[in-house]
Structures are given as structure tokens and as C-alpha cells.
Amino acid sequence: xxxxxxxxxxxxxxxxxxxxxxxxxxxxxxxxxxxxxxxxxxxxxxxxxxxxxxxxxxxxxxxxxxxxxxxxxxxxxxxxxxxxxxxxxxxxxxxxxxxxxxxxxxxxxxxxxxxxxxxxxxxxxxxxxxxxxxxxxxxxxxxxxxxxxxxxxxxxxxxxxxxxxxxxxxxxxxxxxxxxxxxxxxxxxxxxxxxxxxxxxxxxxxxxxxxxxxxxxxxxxxxxxxxxxxxxxxxxxxxxxxxxxxxxxxxxxxxxxxxxxxxxxxxxxxxxxxxxxxxxxxxxxxxxxxxxxxxxxxxxxxxxxxxxxxxxxxxxxxxxxxxxxxxxxxxxxxxxxxxxxxxxxxxxxxxxxxxxxxxxxxxxxxxxxxxxxxxxxxxxxxxxxxxxxxxxxxxxxxxxxxxxxxxxxxxxxxxxxxxxxxxxxxxxxxxxxxxxxxxx
Ligand code: SAH
Ligand code: SF4
Ligand code: F3S
Numbered sequence: 001x002x003x004x005x006x007x008x009x010x011x012x013x014x015x016x017x018x019x020x021x022x023x024x025x026x027x028x029x030x031x032x033x034x035x036x037x038x039x040x041x042x043x044x045x046x047x048x049x050x051x052x053x054x055x056x057x058x059x060x061x062x063x064x065x066x067x068x069x070x071x072x073x074x075x076x077x078x079x080x081x082x083x084x085x086x087x088x089x090x091x092x093x094x095x096x097x098x099x100x101x102x103x104x105x106x107x108x109x110x111x112x113x114x115x116x117x118x119x120x121x122x123x124x125x126x127x128x129x130x131x132x133x134x135x136x137x138x139x140x141x142x143x144x145x146x147x148x149x150x151x152x153x154x155x156x157x158x159x160x161x162x163x164x165x166x167x168x169x170x171x172x173x174x175x176x177x178x179x180x181x182x183x184x185x186x187x188x189x190x191x192x193x194x195x196x197x198x199x200x201x202x203x204x205x206x207x208x209x210x211x212x213x214x215x216x217x218x219x220x221x222x223x224x225x226x227x228x229x230x231x232x233x234x235x236x237x238x239x240x241x242x243x244x245x246x247x248x249x250x251x252x253x254x255x256x257x258x259x260x261x262x263x264x265x266x267x268x269x270x271x272x273x274x275x276x277x278x279x280x281x282x283x284x285x286x287x288x289x290x291x292x293x294x295x296x297x298x299x300x301x302x303x304x305x306x307x308x309x310x311x312x313x314x315x316x317x318x319x320x321x322x323x324x325x326x327x328x329x330x331x332x333x334x335x336x337x338x339x340x341x342x343x344x345x346x347x348x349x350x351x352x353x354x355x356x357x358x359x360x361x362x363x364x365x366x367x368x369x370x371x372x373x374x375x376x377x378x379x380x381x382x383x384x385x386x387x388x389x390x391x392x393x394x395x396x397x398x399x400x401x402x403x404x405x406x407x408x409x410x411x412x413x414x415x416x417x418x419x420x421x422x423x424x425x426x427x428x429x430x431x432x433x434x435x436x437x438x439x440x
Contacts, residue, residue, distance in 0.1 A: 004032060005032050005044065006033065006035075006041055006043050006044070007025065007035055007042060007043070007046065008036050008037070008046070009021045009024065009025060009035070009045075009046045009047075009048060010039075010046070010047050010063065012050040012056055012060070013048075013049065013050025013051075013052060013083065013084065014050065014052075014202075015151055015200050015237065016171075016201075017050060017083055019152070020048060020106060020109065021046075022151075023139050024046065024082065024109050024112060027109065027112050028112060028113075028116075031116060039067065043076070043077065045077065045080070046080040046082055047060055047064070047079075047080070047083075048082045048083040049083035049084055050084050051083075051085045051087070051166050052084070052166060052341075053339035053341075054339045057088075057089075060081065060085050061096065061097065064097045064099065078101045078116070079100050079101050079102075080101060080102040080103070081102070082105075082109060083106055084106060084170035084171070086106070087105040087169075087171070088166060088169065088170050090105075090126060091103070091126055094124055100124075101124060101125065102119055102125040103125070103126045103127070104125075104126075104128075105127065105128035106170065106171055107129065107130045107131060107135055107172060108128065108130075108131060108135070109135060110139050115127060130172045134175075134177065136177060147194070147389065148195045148387055148389060148417060148418040149194065149195070149197070149389070149401070150194045150197055152182065152185055152186060152189065152199055153199075153200045154176065154182055154199045154200065154204060154207055154209070154218075155176045155201030155202070155204050156171055156175050156201060156202060157172045157173050157174045157175050157202060158173075158203045159173055159174045159206075160240060160278075160280075162267075162277050162279060163276060163278045163344060163345045164310065164344055164346045166341045166343070174203060176206075176210075177209055178210045179209045179211030179212070179216050179221060179224070182209065182221065183224060183225060186225050186231060190228050190229060191230070194231070195230060195231065195232045195420060196232065196233040196234075196235075197225065198235045198236065199218070199221070199222070199225075199236040200236075200237065201236075201238070203238070203239070204218065204236045204237060205218050205236065205239040205240065205243040209221065217245055217248065218236060218248050219245065219247035219248040219250065220247065222234050222251050222255060222257075223251060223255050226255055226257035226258070231257065232257060232420055233257060233403070233420075234255075234259065235258075235259050235261055235405070239262070240265075241279075241289055242281055244293070249293055249296050250296060252293060252296045252297040253295075253296035253297055260299050260300045260301060260403055260404055261331075261403070261404050261405045262301075263304065263305075264286075264289075264302060264303070264304060265304050265305035265306075266286050266305075266306070266324065267306055267307050268283075268306065268321050268324075269283045269320040269321035269325065270316070270320040272317060273312070273313055273320075276310065276311070277307075283320065283324050287324070287328070299404075301331035301332075301375060301405065302328060302329075302330055303332045304328075304330055304333040304334075305333065306325075306336070306364060307335075308337055308338065308360040308361045308364055309338040310338045310346065310352070311338070311346055311349030311350055311351055311352065312349065312350075313338075313352055313360075318360045318364075325364070325368065325371070329371055329374070329375075330371050330372070331371070331372060331404065335364050335365055336361075337358065338352070373428075376428040376433060377428045379404070379425045379433055380425050380426065381425065382424075383422055383423070383438060384402040384404065384406075384425060385402065385420060385421070385422060385423070386400045386401065386403075386421055386422075386423045387401055387418075388400040388410075388412075388418065392409045393409075394409075396412070396413040397411055398412045398415035398416075398417075398419075399432075402423070402425075402433065406432070406433050407432040407433065408425070408433045408434070408435050409432060409433070409435070410423055410435050410437055411436065411437075415437070421437050422437070422440075423436065423438060424436050424438055
């Protein structure tokens with residue numbers, strides 16, 4: 001295929017999809033596509049979708065509906081659906097939305113070039129296989145991005161089967177990528193100026209990849225990656241409490257590149273609900289785990305996910321969640337109203353009345369917002385590392401992320417993106433911090 005064609009990708013859902021969208025853009029780049037910012041001037045539109053909650057999944061159909069006039073004007077426009085809705089609904093998408101030319105599941109997008117050739121020949125294409133080969137081995141290696149921070153998928157899929165969750169069905173069984181490939185991808189990123197890497201996986205701390213001398217856990221992978229010249233910061237997401245092993249906890253204390261930030265979803269503070277969710281740990285076990293992590297890295301900022309209104313959740317269960325939040329003190333957390341997902345065990349159960357769930361969500365969010373604010377306020381006066389990402393909104397300002405993943409604005413007319421500097425935090429606003437560069 002030759003000639004410049006334009007590709008518009010819209011990404012929904014988690015960081016994994018963000019990473020996948022980048023890799024799909026590279027694959028299609030090799031087919032002559034360059035990225036564009038709007039659907040209007042695109043030759044191909046790809047929606048990389050999320051199935052986690054009903055709202056996210058339905059959004060795809062309304063977005064597809066909005067593409068109808070564009071397709072009517074430009075009959076050659078190709079429309080593709082990728083990601084978790086593609087996996088979950090497959091051919092149903094093309095039945096509901098005949099304007100869709102191709103549907104590609106998250107494990108099959110290395111086959112996009114073949115699929116495109118079929119579409120060019122006037123066919124519809126669908127591929128939602130979980131092929132035995134590693135899709136990442138079949139994608140072009142060259143990366144086009146030049147930002148100082150990057151995602152790197154180390155593990156995919158999930159074997160946990162929490163009762164509410166579609167991920168084990170949309171992403172399949174847990175698979176860890178081999179150590180050497182990840183280190184070589186990280187080295188490649190470093191030579192492109194990346195200094196900050198977030199290791200991704202639906203269950204990232206269950207990582208067990210083949211490496212020198214046998215199977216490596218995530219702690220060992222992180223320590224080795226930290227040795228790569230240029231890589232100054234490492235984070236990982238998302239973790240399950242039951243997979244925090246001793247070595248990984250220790251790495252939080254003895255590996256300086258591992259940033260003092262951890263997203264460790266707990267979902268609920270009630271043992272009864274945790275059991276019904278099939279989370280396989282108690283609230284107390286989670287709290288003890290947090291103690292051990294804080295012993296290793298006292299200044300760590302913890303974040304979490306919560307679901308309210310899970311079937312059977314009583315007022316007392318919800319109060320147990322509020323208690324747990326008070327005991328932990330989170331730097332930030334996402335909270336969601338339970339959404340029944342087709343095919344999951346919890347979807348069979350009677351839901352909590354929506355007005356009760358709404359009221360609980362509001363109370364939880366108010367508490368979490370208060371804690372987020374307290375965490376930001378507590379940063380004032382402290383010295384932190386900041387990786388500059390881009391010029392700030394005001395002239396002479398740079399903006400970047402702190403070690404604890406707070407957005408920070410710094411007065412620094414000579415600062416450049418990619419610079420890692422020491423900053424004294426001087427003020428906290430609701431969503432960001434301000435600071436002064438420390439010059440030694
Ligand atoms: N692998 C991650 C979760 C991925 S989904 C983990 O185990 O933590 C991200 C978050 O979406 C979950 O942590 C959960 O809080 C929320 N979520 C998942 N399924 C949901 C559902 N059916 N309804 C509401 N929220 C849900
Ligand atoms: Fe979903 Fe649970 Fe797996 Fe997370 S651990 S992806 S919530 S099944
Ligand atoms: Fe959504 Fe799939 Fe991620 S369901 S949260 S895009 S793994």
C-alpha cells in the first residue's frame with residue numbers, strides 16, 4: 001500500500017488501551033497511515049473500546065451513530081472497532097452498525113494489515129481470536145513518540161474472575177511477556193528520550209515472565225529495568241492485593257527508581273462483599289498489606305478503585321468501606337457505581353436500588369476528594385522530583401509530574417521537556433501543585 005492516508009483513533013478505557021492504540025498507529029503507519037486529530041479529515045476511523053461498564057460500552061454505539069453522516073459523505077472511509085467491546089460483542093457490532101468495516105479484538109491487532117486488505121477488496125473483516133503467537137512480536141518495533149514518559153505492557157489478561165468484571169473474558173488468560181523483550185523495548189524507549197516508564201498489565205503484579213535463570217517476578221524485572229541508562233522512574237499498574245509478593249514490597253524500599261506511588265484497588269471494605277466479589281482477601285489482610293508497603297516506603301502515595309452498590313451491599317457494608325478509606329488515607333481513588341455486565345456471575349443477582357447506590361457514591365466521593373486534597377496539601381514545603389513534560393499554561397512555566405504523580409507547575413523559563421529536576425512545593429490547588437526549582 002502506498003500514499004499518505006489519515007488515521008483517527010479514539011481511545012476509551014484503561015492505559016492498556018492507550019498503549020494498544022499507539023501500537024496500532026505504528027502498525028498502520030507501516031501501511032501508509034499518519035495520525036490525524038479529527039474524524040472529519042480521516043480515511044480511517046478506529047475506535048479502541050472499553051467494555052468495563054455499561055456506559056462505556058454504549059458510548060461506542062452512539063459514537064458510531066455520529067459517524068453515519070461522515071460515511072455517507074465519504075463512502076471510502078473505513079471504520080474499525082477494536083478493543084474490549086470488539087472482543088465481547090464481535091459480529092453483533094456489524095449487525096447493529098453495518099457501517100463498521102472491521103472488528104478486531106485486543107489480541108489480534110497485529111493482523112490489522114491483512115484485515116485492511118480484505119476491507120479494500122470490499123469485504124467486512126472480523127478477528128476476535130486469541131492467537132497463540134504474541135501479537136507484540138508481530139508489530140513494527142520502531143516507535144514514533146518522543147514524550148519523556150511511556151507505557152509498556154508487560155502482562156495481559158486476568159485469571160482472577162472477580163464476580164463483576166469482564167476483563168478475564170475480553171482480554172483472556174494471564175500471559176507475561178518474556179523479560180528480554182521487555183528490557184529491549186525499555187532500552188529502545190530510553191534511546192528515544194523516555195525517562196519514565198509505567199509497566200502495564202490487567203494484573204501486572206502477577207507478572208511471571210521467562211528470564212535468565214528461570215521465571216522472574218515483577219520486583220526483579222523492575223530492578224533490572226532500573227539499571228538501564230536514562231530510565232529514572234518506574235511505576236506499575238494495575239495490581240491485585242494478593243499478588244504483592246515480598247520481593248516487590250522490598251523493591252519499594254530499596255529500588256530508588258521505583259516511584260513512591262501505588263495503585264492498589266480494594267473495591268470494598270466489607271468482608272461479606274469482598275467474598276461475594278470473589279476478591280479472595282479480607283479488609284484486614286489488605287490493611288496489613290498496606291502497613292508492610294508503608295514500612296518499606298513511608299512516603300508512598302496510595303490510590304485505589306471502589307465499587308459501590310454491588311448486589312447485596314447493605315448500609316453496614318458500605319460503612320465498612322468508608323471505614324477502610326479513613327484508615328488508609330488515599331492520595332486519590334476512582335469510585336464507580338456497580339454496573340451489571342452480561343456474562344459475569346454478579347449480573348445474575350438483584351441490584352441495589354439506584355438512588356441508594358447514588359447516595360453512597362456521593363458520600364464516598366466526598367471523602368475521597370477530601371483525602372486527595374489533604375494529600376496535596378501535605379506536599380507543600382516538601383522537596384520532590386519533577387519530570388517536565390511540556391510548557392505550562394503561563395509563559396515561563398513548565399509542567400510535569402512529581403514522584404508521587406501529582407501534576408506540578410514550576411516557574412522555569414529555561415526548563416525543557418524531559419528534564420528531571422528537584423522542586424520545592426510551594427502551594428496546592430485542587431488538581432495540581434505549584435513549586436520552585438531547586439538549583440544547587
Ligand atoms: N485489573 C484491575 C481492574 C481493571 S477495571 C484490578 O483488578 O484492579 C478498573 C476498575 O473498574 C476496577 O478496579 C473496578 O473498580 C471497576 N469495575 C470493574 N468492573 C466493574 C463493574 N461491573 N461495575 C463498576 N465498576 C467496575
Ligand atoms: Fe477484573 Fe478482578 Fe481481574 Fe481486576 S483482578 S481485571 S477486577 S477480574
Ligand atoms: Fe476497559 Fe478493556 Fe481496559 S474493558 S478497562 S479497555 S481492559
